[in-house]
Amino acid sequence: MADLMLFLTSQPIDVQALAAFVHAPDRGGVVTFAGLVRDHHAGRRVLSLSYSAYEPMAEKVCGEIRREAESRWPATVAMTHRLGDLAIGDVAVAVVVAAGHRDVAFEACRWVIDELKRRVPIWKRERYADGTEAWVDPTAPQGIVEVMK
């Protein structure tokens, strides 16, 4: 089936459409995670942000994560990450997992989003209300590296 599925999009994410991918009459436990753009980070007010990716590798790694999840749990998994310019409140990433029971669905969904954040080559650049901009870097002090202008 859906190794034809693309995981990256430049369009607004339709979480309901993503859920339709995993629907099956025998999978009654459906867990959805949506990560939205927040209005604050590192003590600054965020105005907007942009996501970029090493796209072929990001697609490949998302596919690997999905296959790994579906082999670890009796579940069906879908995920999408948005690229480009996003506004506060936009859905940046969504993961939907359907399983026969909720325990599996919750566990698999948590694992997928954690793996996505750990392994998928995507980067985030934030624009702040104080006029500064920064790359998000979980390894840096305060989690950002400010862009020098």
Place this chain on the structure above:
Amino acid sequence: MTRHVVRLFARYAELFGNDQVDVMLPSSATVADVIAALRELPGGGSLPASPFVVVNMVKEQPAAPVKAGDEIALLPPLAGG
């Protein structure tokens, strides 16, 4: 000597002023050689102690070989999701 293209992303593309750079390496080169060559370029001094290098979209350790035609990329710390 072989010319290798290294793809750059996000903060590193800004650091090096381009989304790719060329490095010249001997034919039996490793990822460590790629990193050393990048450190010599303008902006390269800011790279971390253990940069994240992928070869053909797979993360590789410094001892891994690189050969002509490999797709090499230098990735900043990931920040998706």
